[in-house]
Amino acid sequence: MVGSAIYRQLVSKHYSNIITKNLSELDLTRQSDVEEFFQKENPGIVIVAAAKVGGILANDMFRAEFIYENLMIESNIIHSAYKNNVQKLIFLGSSCIYPKLAPQPLKEEYLLSDYLEFTNEPYAIAKIAGIKLCENYYRQYDCNFFSAMPTNLYGFNDNFNLNTSHVLPALIRKFHEAKINFQQDVVVWGTGTPKREFLYVDDLAEAIVFLLEKVNAKDLYQAGITQINIGKGKDLTINELAELISEVTSFKGKIVYDSSKPDGTPRKLMDVTRINNLGWKAKTDLKSGIQKTYQWYLEKFSS
């Protein structure tokens, strides 16, 4: 989802020589394959969007895979980027790197100030290691490598598998299927009270190209931070999200909560003052982003 959105954004801004690889072409967990790829292609700029990702249940169930694969992917890419003199590298993570009970909104400075949330601790630890790789390759080798942390994302090419997806695509699918199958209710996990912030993936792609063009590693590290937040600066409860998706999909039944499923972090609202002050702001409002994503889902999956 993220890689293809960044690709679309680069193409729309007339960038050329864009190299992309999917998993079947290059397994980023294999060190020698990654080394060979860098030697052959010799990229000038690297954007690390590749990662093992998933929703709250996938993070909790596949804990070993989430920490192992993400550590391997980022270590292999960042070290090869250093060895091949890459001019700029942007590493992407997630808002779950911040402590579970950090003050809100989440400022960049709150990294490593307290304990992480249990369900996504393996993923968060791997992503924090990626941030620290970039920081320390800058400190020791002067590499122009830095990290950007998007909030929860959604949009075209999202994962709609109900066991592994994030909440927003899961609810689009659940409400749509409930409507076409004339079901009376839709089951939403947890209590509905946690708050989340959602960013449309094409807005994220625009932010990444903005950072690519305007920001360098030293700007962050000299300001005393190691990663820059990307978000909308607005959140809502899972209950409010469910009501909005129910409206967009025209589902007329009831919403039921399954409190046997985890809530995860109570709230993770990004403080986006820094990126806003640099001159970037998210454009897409949540309702129209959900409408576009639902339309894409219908074209892709609905007969």
Ligand code: GFB
């Ligand atoms: O999006 P989500 O899976 O991940 O869940 P996180 C967000 C909230 O939505 C949780 C609730 O409180 C879920 O219990 N929820 C309600 C649902 N219904 C559903 C449903 O049908 N499916 C899903 N998936 N959730 C992930 C992290 O956390 O967010 C990752 O685990 C990463 O590491 C990612 O940071 C962005 O927002 O809780």
